[in-house]
Amino acid sequence: MLILTCPYCGIQCDETELAPGGEAHLKREGPGSSDAAFEAYLFERANPMGVHFERWRHANGCGKWFLAVRSTTTLEVYGTYKAQTPEPPAEIVAAIRARVPGWGGRA
Amino acid sequence: MSDAVTALGGARAGGPLATVEEAPLRGMVTLRGDFARVGGAVREAVGLGMPKTRQILTMRDRAVAWMSPDELLLLMPYGKAGAVVTLLEGALEGAHFLAVDVSDARACFRISGSGSGAREVLARLCPADLSPSVFGPGEVRRTRLAQVPAAFWMDDSGDVTLICFRSVARYAFDLLANAAEGDAVGFFPAS
Numbered sequence: 001m002l003i004l005t006c007p008y009c010g011i012q013c014d015e016t017e018l019a020p021g022g023e024a025h026l027k028r029e030g031p032g033s034s035d036a037a038f039e040a041y042l043f044e045r046a047n048p049m050g051v052h053f054e055r056w057r058h059a060n061g062c063g064k065w066f067l068a069v070r071s072t073t074t075l076e077v078y079g080t081y082k083a084q085t086p087e088p089p090a091e092i093v094a095a096i097r098a099r100v101p102g103w104g105g106r107a
Numbered sequence: 108m109s110d111a112v113t114a115l116g117g118a119r120a121g122g123p124l125a126t127v128e129e130a131p132l133r134g135m136v137t138l139r140g141d142f143a144r145v146g147g148a149v150r151e152a153v154g155l156g157m158p159k160t161r162q163i164l165t166m167r168d169r170a171v172a173w174m175s176p177d178e179l180l181l182l183m184p185y186g187k188a189g190a191v192v193t194l195l196e197g198a199l200e201g202a203h204f205l206a207v208d209v210s211d212a213r214a215c216f217r218i219s220g221s222g223s224g225a226r227e228v229l230a231r232l233c234p235a236d237l238s239p240s241v242f243g244p245g246e247v248r249r250t251r252l253a254q255v256p257a258a259f260w261m262d263d264s265g266d267v268t269l270i271c272f273r274s275v276a277r278y279a280f281d282l283l284a285n286a287a288e289g290d291a292v293g294f295f296p297a298s
Contacts, residue, residue: 008176009161009249014234017251060251062175 002075004056007082008064021055024067025087025106049073051096051103053088056080069096111185114214114276120284124291125220125228127283129276130268133215134188136181137174138195140204145179148198152191153181163247163260172247172260180258185210214276216283218259219266223295224287229259229267230294231286238295253282 002015022045029041046052052072057065065083069092070076078099079092088106096103111132119128136152138145146157153169158179163172170182183191188208195206218225223239230237235250242248242261249258252271255278259269271279 011161011248012236016234060256061249062178064175 002070002077004066004068004070004077005080006058006061006064007066007080008058009062011058011061013058013061017058017060019057019059021057021065024053024055046106051078051100051106053106055083071100111211114273115280118280120280120287122284122287122289124289125218125224125287127228127280127287128217128219129280130215130217132185133210134183134185134191134208135210135213135270136183136188136191136195137207137209138179138181138204139177139206140199140202142177144202145199145204148195149179149181151198152194153183161246161248163245165262172258174247174249174258212273213270214273214279216269216271216280217266218269218283218287219264220287222291223265224291225261225265225267226295227291228283228286229269232282233257252279255279 003012004018005012026041029037050071050073052070054068054070055065056068057063066080067083067085068080069078069088076099078096081089081092113129113132115129117129117131119126121127138149142157149155149157149171153171155164155166155169155171158164158171158173161173163170168184172180172182174180181191188210192206192208218228220228226237229235232252233250235248236242244261244263247258247260249256255271255275257269257271257279259267261267
């Protein structure tokens with residue numbers, strides 16, 4: 001069971017209170033982009049074994065989207081932050097590096 | 108004009124743990140907008156200040172509850188909701204906001220029990236941490252009540268007021284009534 005802290009209301013949410021939203025920090029490829037780039041945006045996901053950036057919505061709570069970083073193997077949560085953050089904040093990256101020394105960065 | 112009635116006609120059920128009762132009609136207005144701008148309008152409409160994160164401020168029959176970083180729930184007597192919306196619309200003219208009378212879209216229940224009875228009833232249905240060190244009077248908790256969203260808060264006596272969508276009133280009431288049956292587990296220290 002995952003427990004994520006909602007950065008908006010500060011509640012430690014049980015997974016069942018949340019709705020998953022897939023991989024975070026995807027760059028949208030809109031009209032004018034190449035077919036290959038649009039296909040990659042639609043279908044290609046990192047799917048790592050280890051550190052993963054995800055979108056979650058506090059669906060049964062404040063209703064806000066937020067981002068979370070967790071390990072897909074151990075379910076360890078490295079941190080959560082607001083959805084209006086284009087890149088992982090420095091303190092989140094530091095928290096990941098402290099726990100996963102060999103982490104190669106976001107794929 | 109037809110008479111307004113509650114969803115379950117004031118249904119009531121009790122068990123050793125707590126009594127669950129449908130509350131009478133209550134005026135509710137949802138206000139969404141930039142919290143930096145709506146404070147004055149809230150004070151004008153219900154006479155209360157802005158709540159902090161997850162806080163509910165109560166004064167006699169009125170209350171303001173924090174629902175999300177841009178949403179408040181204002182509570183007032185049933186017949187006053189329309190007037191409150193009008194006041195908000197006047198005070199916030201020109202700003203980007205939403206004020207809606209949602210009184211008839213909600214069902215409201217009172218859960219009262221001795222000791223931590225109400226806490227135990229909710230703990231049987233919600234994934235929320237209801238220990239007294241985390242959840243106490245003056246705080247609003249929005250969470251999941253079995254399969255439906257709900258919000259509740261506790262007053263100083265330990266009784267809980269819970270609101271959910273009116274369309275699931277019967278489901279929510281049956282859940283609460285069922286959870287109020289059976290003996291106390293005694294997990295929570297008496298608060």
